[in-house]
Amino acid sequence: MNANASDPRLYPEGLYVHLPFCEALCTYCDFARELYSSDRPNRYLAALERELDTKLRRLHPRGGAFAPRTLFVGGGTPSSLSLPQLDAFFDLLDRHVDRARLEEFTVECNPGSTDAAKLARLRARGVNRVSFGVQSFQPHLLQLLGRVHGAKHGAEAVARAREAGFENVSIDLMHGLPTQSLDDLKRDLDAALALETEHLSAYGLIHEAGTPLTQAVQRGQVARPGPEEEAAHYRLVMETLDSGGLPMYEISNYAKPGREAQHNLIYWRNEAYLGVGVSAAEYVAGARSVNRKDVNAYLEAVERGADPAASTETLTGAARAREALVLALRLREGVDLAAFAARWGFDVEAAFPELLATFTREGLLERAAGRLRITRQGLPVADGILSELV
Numbered sequence: 001m002n003a004n005a006s007d008p009r010l011y012p013e014g015l016y017v018h019l020p021f022c023e024a025l026c027t028y029c030d031f032a033r034e035l036y037s038s039d040r041p042n043r044y045l046a047a048l049e050r051e052l053d054t055k056l057r058r059l060h061p062r063g064g065a066f067a068p069r070t071l072f073v074g075g076g077t078p079s080s081l082s083l084p085q086l087d088a089f090f091d092l093l094d095r096h097v098d099r100a101r102l103e104e105f106t107v108e109c110n111p112g113s114t115d116a117a118k119l120a121r122l123r124a125r126g127v128n129r130v131s132f133g134v135q136s137f138q139p140h141l142l143q144l145l146g147r148v149h150g151a152k153h154g155a156e157a158v159a160r161a162r163e164a165g166f167e168n169v170s171i172d173l174m175h176g177l178p179t180q181s182l183d184d185l186k187r188d189l190d191a192a193l194a195l196e197t198e199h200l201s202a203y204g205l206i207h208e209a210g211t212p213l214t215q216a217v218q219r220g221q222v223a224r225p226g227p228e229e230e231a232a233h234y235r236l237v238m239e240t241l242d243s244g245g246l247p248m249y250e251i252s253n254y255a256k257p258g259r260e261a262q263h264n265l266i267y268w269r270n271e272a273y274l275g276v277g278v279s280a281a282e283y284v285a286g287a288r289s290v291n292r293k294d295v296n297a298y299l300e301a302v303e304r305g306a307d308p309a310a311s312t313e314t315l316t317g318a319a320r321a322r323e324a325l326v327l328a329l330r331l332r333e334g335v336d337l338a339a340f341a342a343r344w345g346f347d348v349e350a351a352f353p354e355l356l357a358t359f360t361r362e363g364l365l366e367r368a369a370g371r372l373r374i375t376r377q378g379l380p381v382a383d384g385i386l387s388e389l390v
């Protein structure tokens, strides 16, 4: 790694840590995860520390502290760790991460398993943002998704987080689910808004191959909503949250002004971040790599001193610029075309004259005040627009 510490876009400003343990395996899930068992995290934390140590030595060959602006602990379900295991994890971070510049420290939590003692411990160890995987407030949808928590747990978890002193709380919701009506979704959105969280992520279900839910759809046991229905769900999310005081700032993310997820903004602005743990992605000094997805394969690689990456790629020139464009267009602020050309040496309008003209004519893209962005009409089909620009 040749990270240039003087360029904030090349030097990692964020650290992502993946903890793959969950209390139950959800029916739609394709993430790197396994069922929690009390003895497994200790071995995993040892591997995590070894990987982090190796990466930080590479980043700072002559010594020096790693002081990121953001820390994000995802999974899996980080809150499935016991209190002593959480303490061991925070101790590990303290041995390697200087918090002098830290602005945002997020931990993903399951609403059903994050009790007051755990939330208090997270707060005491410096976590200042929690993100709850609520997904829905409807019992039949939680059951369909195989979530371990019940309908009332979302609101209870947010209330407990407030009692523990968290002033920055996010929840995840899902839409486009089999059997989910627009009324179901409206009820979920209203219930979410009533919690007055600072941030909300709303994800359309991705039907990953091989998951139990995808298999149930393939067997005809539950019906997958059609593209029109999925677009109607997306529009309802956008309209309800925008008018409910949580404006959209990214295709799937909504926040009170000033509460946008700082860690995720690093991704969308194509700036550098470190990643450790099974399946973790990182982007450092122009090289993008992704760790092995299988927990055992990850552990074995780290324990024998090998690189746990499954793939590494360094994009250059136009390919790198196109990737940056697609990431930036996810944001409602859009792309400042002059600043983009200055940073990437890439003239967006000259590169895609016909495509931009077509999308603009169809009302899917708009240009105003030197910025290019997806229109509200284009947002429900944003993935299709972006796939044409890669």
Ligand code: SF4
Binding pocket: 021, 022, 024, 025, 026, 029, 030, 031, 033, 075, 076, 077, 110, 133
């Ligand atoms: S809690 Fe999250 S990571 Fe764990 S199985 Fe469910 S969706 Fe997957």
